[in-house]
Amino acid sequence: MAEGLTAGDWFGSAIIRRLVDDARSIEEAGHFDSKIQFMLRELQSTLGGIQGWINDAERGLTSDPAQSVLLRQLREAFYEADDLLDEFHFRTLSKKVWHIPSSSMLVLFCDVWGIPSSFMDFKNLVSFLRGRQNLKNLVGELKRISDHAKHNYVSVDHGRERIVRPETASFLLTSDIIGREEEKEEIVRVLLSSDGWYKGGAGSRRGRDIDVLPLVGIGGVGKTTLAQLVYNDERLAEHFFIRAWCYVSADFDIRRILKRLLCFLSNDLSDTISDMEPIIMKLKKAMSGKRFFVVFDDVWDESPAHWEMLRGILTCGEEGSKVLVTTRSAKVAHIMGTMSPIMVGGLSEYEFRALLQCSAFGYGNRDLEESKKLEPIGVQIYRELGGLPLAAKVLGFLLRTNVDEHIWRAISEGELWERDFFQRELLSTLKLSYQHLNANLRQCFSYCSIFPRGYMFEKHKLVQMWVAQGYIKLDDRREMILEDIGSQWFDELMQRFFFQPAEENRYVMHGLMHDLAVYISSGDCSVVEDESRNILRKVRHLRVRTDKLEVLTEMIKIKNLRTLLFFGDCDSHEFSKVLEGMFIYLKDLRVLDLSSTPIEKLPDSFGGLLHLRYLDISNTKIRLLPTSFSRLFHLQVLNLQGCHFQELPKGMNKLINLRYLYGDSEIVSLIEGIGELTNLHYIEEFPVRQKRGHGIGELENLMNLRRISIKNLENVKTKEEAKKAKLKNKRNLKALQLEWSSPTRNRLDVEEDVLEGLEPPPNLKELSITGYDGIALPGCLQSFTSLTLLMVSHYHHKTSISLSDLKALEKLHLEDCPELSIPGGLHSLANLKKLHIEGCPMLNESSLPKQPDMEKGLQSLTDLCIDDSILLNDGWVLLGSLSSLKILNFQHFNHLGYFSKEQELWFHQLTSIQELGISNCRSLGHLPADLSTLLSLKKLSITNCPKIMSLPENGLPISLEDLQISGCPELEERCSEGGPDWIKIARIPRVRVTAAVTMKT
Template sequence: MADSFLFNVAQSVLRKLGSLALQEFSLAWGLESDLEKIKDNLKVIKAVLLDAEQLRSQNPRIEVWLENLKEVLYDTEDVVDEFECEVLRRQVVKSGNTTRKVRRFFSRSNPLTFRFRMGHKLKQIRERVDEIAALKSKFGLTERIFDRNIIHGEREMTHSFIDASNVIGREQARDDIIETLLQSVDGENVSIIPIVGIGGIGKTTLAKLVYNDQRIATHFELKLWVCVSDVFELDKVIIKILDSASTGQRYTDMGIDQLQRTLRQALNGKKYLLILDDVWSEDPRKWGELKTLLMGGANGSKIVVTTRSQRVAEIMGTVSALNLSLLSHQHCLSLFFKCAFKGQQEKQNPNLKKIGEEIVRKCKGVPLAVITLGSLLYSVTDEREWEFIRDNEIWKLEQKEDDILAALRLSYEHLPSYLKRCFAYCSIFPKDYEMDDIELVYLWIANGLVQSSNENQELEDIGLRYFKELCSRCFFQDFFEYGGNVKCQMHDLIHDLALLVTQNECSMVRTSTQQIPKSVRHRSFPYPQSLPNDLPESLQNLDRVRTIWSINERHEGISSEVFIKKCVSRFQYMRVLDLTYSRFEVLPTSIGDLKHLKYLSLFGNGLIRRLPNSICKLQSLQVLLLGKCWSLEELPKDIKYMINLRFLWITTNQKYLPTGGIGCLKFLRFLVIGWCDNLEYLFEDMQGLKMLRRLFVCFCRSLTSLPQNIKCLMALETLCIHECENLDLIMEEGEENQYPTQFSLQKLELRNLPKLVEFPQWLIRGSTNSLKVMKVEGCRNLRELPECVQNMASLPEVQIKYCPQLNNNPIRKAGEN
């Protein structure tokens, strides 16, 4: 789109260059001239970026220019972030409760040295930006106003004809749609049925099958086929509908008023079927204007809409959308051999048939992918060429404009730029990886991909909105909920698309000899056990790495302490260091030098016993995952200085969590305390967590009570307490009223708490109007629920089960009634 990937990076950098902290430094140190020159040049460059992005495929020199610009933008971002890190460090040093020893601990360098070094870096950035700005005039680039209607590649207009004999496996879907179309709907003279799915899954093909079916021809007086595509402008769509309704007339010279009268006359009193194929616009106002004009048909008129967007389906549909399923493997095989051999020759060559079956598995049920690969092998009998197709990623194969990746790329081109960067980042995950919405959001936040223009907007909420937008546009699939989070996957072809659009951004390091472009800043290791003990030579010369990530479905992590030590010392600009399921005993003390680090996971490391206290120098750190670190003896004593933490997950062998630690993390939003078998008491200064939104306490078998000031967590929305067999939630006499409940929960879960006999009213005292989800499960000694809980039985997400002693279970009574 016009708001391109690089355009968004430039916007982000310009926003950072205007930060208050940087302005103060530049004025104090006399750097304002360099800073202003950088900003002015970047604004000029940004103005022509949209034009450059469209011309890059036609001019290799522009391609190189854009790559150089991207490197400069990222390096500028690193420099600006360094100033922000310094601000956070000074906040800790200047805080009133720090001793001289602590101030020495956090003093990284002499202020004069820092000033000189940063002034030199800023000057280098200015010189590089000057050079790039000077080059732009050689390409004849023009300034372009932000325009969402500019697409780098457009899909060809579709038509209604189809040879049904070439379609395999869609008979049931066709019959289901036709059954809906032939039904009359009370109260509506026109019904709208959306067909939704990823690009290439066969939405248009299915619409054509329906459109040309004899049952439809005899039922509807008028049939209309319109390919809407990306431009949903009222006059243009009306003209297309009228062109489909009649031949020989010209409508392009009509004004909008004459067009709307002509359309209403053409449809008036007629039972019609209108196919609106390939709809992209998510603007409800545009659809509302057109819908009003289409309501004049006879009762029983129907509109079928094909789209890749669940949001479009919600806006336009009057009945539930048909989410088109993937094609079965057997149907894919038939389609593949029909394309490659006209359905005959595979019987004569069993080797090709076997290779063909393996090729078809790569397509994961998407018909256009099957057709693309089958057509590539049309009349090819050389087994080596078949093996080449089998053994290579689809995105690396040469394709035509109407093949699968071109179709999928249109979905990417229609994304706003902020979603393009988020989607591209997903290419670091291996295929079939189960993504977690919260994990994904915090990875995006760590890399600066989630941006807020309003200080009242939570980054987590914006990130979750990004996630939902990508879900709505069919970039993710196979959703299920686990532990309160949404899990999902990317279809293999969508993953191939991510790899295609981010070749120079992200890279999976599969072998130690793999060559990696210097421009790659995000690296994942899907096979960490195959890595050498030392850092591979291909990574030795890279110093701008932002992500090291090593999760896989086998729960294997990086185990070499030498490898980790080299990563920590070499990659000083890292934002994400994910060592999940790693197996090493010592985290290097140099971890404290990673001042840009925002996301650190040691989740599932069962060997590490202690963390170096230097980890508390990571003032930029937003996420620290220490869950299931079974051997961890205690948390770092200076954890309170990790002032930017937003998500903390801990497993520790401590008996109690001291005050002056976690309770000082005032920006914490998510806290998970789990698998702490020895833990008897939580920290008593919990009231300091004024921004905490989700609290999970689970598998803490020795925990006996919660601190009474838990009721002071005024921002708390979700509270989940699971598998704490000695936990008594009843406050001591007098404590109930000492701290009034200040939170309004939206979700409450209590599971397998045998000490729970009376339901603690303080838990829901302020939540009777806000609570949306309540689950009480496996509390075998729970005897009675308060009246306010009984009144919640009508809520759709209230579950009370496996509580055999409960006398007044409202769910059970509702079932009996």
């Protein structure tokens, strides 16, 4: 944390719980002498005493300088304790791996002197004795801090300075509201309607109930202002007999809420009634039989029981009564809402800049010269702040009081948190969301500050890093693994808008949320760039983006690093040498990402990184791993993708904690005896070989597998051999890929026997079968009723599969299966979201839903990729009915020369389409004439369509952000810069025309 470290910003309670659990686990294992066992108990007791003080401190924000000093000391002691306990745990793993016999003379000697038998050489013995002394010193230091805290900070609640949002009211503070007119009209329309958009979930409408519409969004996005605009609309005043506004805040006190409503309804400002019963009776009398509209502003409480009680009281109103809720939590919206929530986003660029100008120069009284200065900077500020209205107002005030253009430029470049006013006004709003997180989520959120602004997060990778840092521990839900818990925590952060979905399986953090994470984590997390200031010596998590060797050399002095991530290009032999020499010093690393760096080898000292749990060396020039690599007993994640190894160390099967192994078949085939890695959850590719230590039987004991791709199944010769994998016993297995790389030369029924012998578990979620050459697909396919994804490709025998029982199916991919048919078609797949059919001529339009079933089948479909066998006649009718479709790809439409008027009519009913791809349509002469009417379209790709000569006369949609053209010679020439069609695309932010080498970003 920063120099002014406060417990309210910290997450010490989460660290204490983890340390106590680790100390107890090591003590109960009983691998160490009585002195260490005693000190481990002392450590648990001392940490327990500190726990109460930290819990109290985290509930408030005291700025006592003396307490800040104590907290910094405590933080350092916690890190030291974590390292020590991890070292002790490493020693127990060593004994387990090397199978030290209890009857050896060495063990007897160690027992006499109270030394664990895993220390078989002098170096290890010295290390153990040093560790025992360090543990003794640590316990003493923690006791000193605990005693000091007890005597000086009996209660930190006195003078607590917790951030509290000012209470809101129904009236607008200013009439000069910019934007939000469309959103307001939509909300008013819904509130005045008699039906609404009903949804499933906790708050679903039940009988005689009230309609609840949630407004959800990040802090500062303008939810309250929008609610005020709606509340004061004259149409609502005429429609509802009663209107009331109630500011709820974090304290969902039902008595207080009911009394506020009572004040609105009866003008009774008396505070004398305290009992709930008379308040409820009085309120029901005032509301009974009347149509009302109530706004509950700023709701945080996620307890369904609290809302149920309040909802039950409000049902006394007339049917048609409405409630509007504003919240930062999607979970609150799910609990309270009976109608689909409205997600409140940022302002448009025009609206944001207008609000910024008004805030900087006054409403209707602008300095034109100063306003012109602001124009180019306003664009950059909008991109940095994501259209947040509160940010525009706060920055507008800053710019009003600092007319120096240098100040404006600094703000546009992200130097925001150094401005006191900005911290006070905007930080306090965002920090409210942070304060409502528990200590575990605070820790996970603050860690994200080491990633760049705008970084696309992959959930599973971030969760793996949280696990590697020890942030996530198993709770009482023993059936869950660490990554499952971490995934839930990530989802909770996303529900509170710390993360936002960006594209498939990727997420982004709002720019201001990233700035908040940087502010919160300063002192623990840092970034090194070419112009970086001096790095704090006690920083723990570091991101590096520099090609300056002197900066890299300076990093070696930071010996406490736990995370080291490299971003950017730094391709030089000297750079590689510096990297290789770093690991002698960086002994505390838990997470190391060297992907795409110029490093050429890992030194022999690399095996000394005994804390290392996450290692990514993908796409590097490393060809050999040191023999010491097999001593990384804590390693959980190993990414070797894109590497070309000559061999791997023989002891790779000693990495007993390895959970995730990323690498292609060639890499995995270098690991002999992979079946000993019984903690494996994921193997990217497992190639079956007819060689000892590489057969299908290696999978027998890997009972923790969650995902696996098994290749070269032609090397499995019998059903009995296939059964050795024991897939049916792997109850945690969710995703399975089966691949035959070449046809067997045995009997035609061999592959049928092998597939039957593999016998996947019945609760499988994802199944992919590629290159299978059996006479028929197994009939058991339809028994996998939990499947959400099914892929069958390169299957050439005449057969059929029934999908009628696969009600949960969300993704279906069928490719190069010329004789495959589906009796009953796709009519029953109501939950299907993604459909890819290519090279399957038997699956023609007869497989699609027909009238009157069209509205029932495929209505959840959002992503469709098809060839011309599907869309003949009635298929186009179906296409026009897919109201949820967002991604559409046409490929191999070999007989389509142009779009008929009827086809274009159905085509242009796809108002929700965001991405359109047209590829390998070699007869197609032109694009749809009215593409410009698809106002949701953001991405258009045209590939290998040589007869398309030009873009439509009406141009392309104004919404288009990304255009890609390749393999279309005439069109490429016309769309090159200066070409006849360039004027139609010059405004598009991203244009890629391959042959013309036109690139604009």
